[in-house]
Amino acid sequence: MSRARLEVGKWGKINTRRLPGKGRKYEASGRVRVKAGTGGVEQVKAVADTEAEAVARFKAEAGSRVSFAVTDALTPDTTVTDLFAAMIVQLRTGTALNPPRQQSIDQYETVVDLLRGDYAGGKYPTIGGYPLRQVTKQQVRRWLRDVSTMSPSTGKRCKAAALRAFDLAIDEGVDPWNGNPADRAPLRQAERHHAKALDPADIAVLRRNVAAWQTPRKRTDLLSIVNLLIATGMRPGELLALRWEDVDLVASPATVTVTGTLVELKGKRADGKGLRRQPFGKTHRAYRMLSLPTWAATMLTERMVSASSDLVFPNENGGLLSLRNVGTRWRAARGVEYEGVTLYDFRRTVATMLDRGEGVAAAAAQLGHTSPAITKRHYVERATDAGDHTRVLDMLAPPPA
Known part of the structure; x- marks a missing residue:
């Protein structure tokens, strides 16, 4: 054999x-x-x-x-799949300049599976079997377009991986395209959804629903997790990575400092993969100190009294609590009338309230965004300004009595 x-x-x-x-x-x-x-x-x-x-x-x-x-x-006879696989090896062995984070490499590796036809049941088109000398710029662009038509997020991931892979081929002298064939390839964009903030009445009902779901037999303190998301606008992964050493309840006002986030890396836990705490955030602005409203500080003070882990929200064994599990429990607790509400909607709610009260710059700083434009575009609920047309509309005024 x-x-x-x-x-x-x-x-x-x-x-x-x-x-x-x-x-x-x-x-x-x-x-x-x-x-x-x-x-x-x-x-x-x-x-x-x-x-x-x-x-x-x-x-x-x-x-x-x-x-x-x-x-x-790498030669003109190397297949597209083997090129992408070589790119993954280069990233994993640390020989690439400016390598992405490990979770991004894990995502790129799914593109290799897609090229082999082993991803999502083989439903996506592939150019993986073509040798580099035969694949054309038009074929690469058509492949990326077709994948993004089926799934904008998968198309975006394929393009990011393709840019790196074809750059590697060019660096090694294989360039039948006279430049990266994935460069400026158009993709179908995901349908843009306007940010929707929750109002105080919605939040009150959601709190009641979670409190009704919460019983002594359920180990996850979902209500406290929800309350701290409402109080801070933190990313859920940041909140689950929060340690007691990041909390200062003596300060006035009390603060929490975001020093990391949860990530789930492909591989075995024994090799340092799986669910783990990453000691830095999504962006350089993610490292930030957030002031707590009095009611949130009181809630954390009560939790600290019975804390048995260095994590603020540990699992039942004192270790990291999976965001996937928290999401499952949230969907069970939120109530059928709020089926579309996610844990990220509390983040959008905080952004919208801060934008209206203190401006978009304050909202961006609270959320840890690199630019207020990101906050404004994706997180703040804001009506479109139709402009001032009162001069024309005044002509429709009713006659004087």
Whole structure:
């Protein structure tokens, strides 16, 4: 039976054995594909004092082999799929200039699956099998257009990955297009939804619904989570990453400092992946100190008395509470009359209230946006200004009595 084909940057089964002799050394060995195409598989070995350390050294050595060799195999005959896979390897091995965050690389990797036809049941069109010398700029643009027509968000992700992948090909001397074929490719944009803020009456009903859902048997304190979202306009991931060391209840007014957010990285928890706290936010403006209204400070003071974790809102074991689980509980608690309301709508509500009371700059600072224009466009509920037409409309005034 033939061996399964390895993807670029991947290794097969890692074999370990204790070496003979008195040194109690362990060896880890396996095959790793360092190049695209039919060749490029190398045997890698690593030796260390313990089995676990030998495996770790094997992985490090395998990664270093790939990082130096992966782009050597890029030729006009490399397929589009193999090009994108090589780009992923370059990003994961840290050899790319200005690499994106790990969660972005995870998203780019789904594009490789899409090109293979293994994503979403293979429903999306693909150009993955074409060699680079045959694929044209028009085909790349048509592919991105067709994917974005089916799903604007997937199309946007494919274009971001394509820009990086084709830049890599060009950097390695493969450029039958005279420039990146994905550059300025038009995409279908997602339908724009106007921001909708909740009014005080809506918030009151939602609080009652969540309180009715909340019972002693339900470990997640959803009502307190909702209340702090209302009080701060924080991103839900920022709130679930909040630690007691980020809270100052002695200050006047009391404050919370946003120092990180939750992310879910592709891979095993043992390898530092899965659900984890990222010690920085979505943007450089995400690191911010927020003043708390008195009622929110009182709520946190009551929570602190019985706190048994360094997290303000931990799971039942004291660890990170998954945003996915919180979202599931929110949908069960919000009530059928508020089916369309998400946890992010509290953020839009805070933005709208601050914009009306103190201006859009204050709202942007509270939300941690890099530009007030983002806040104004996506988060503030605002009617379109129709302009001053009173001079004409005054002609329709009723006659004097």
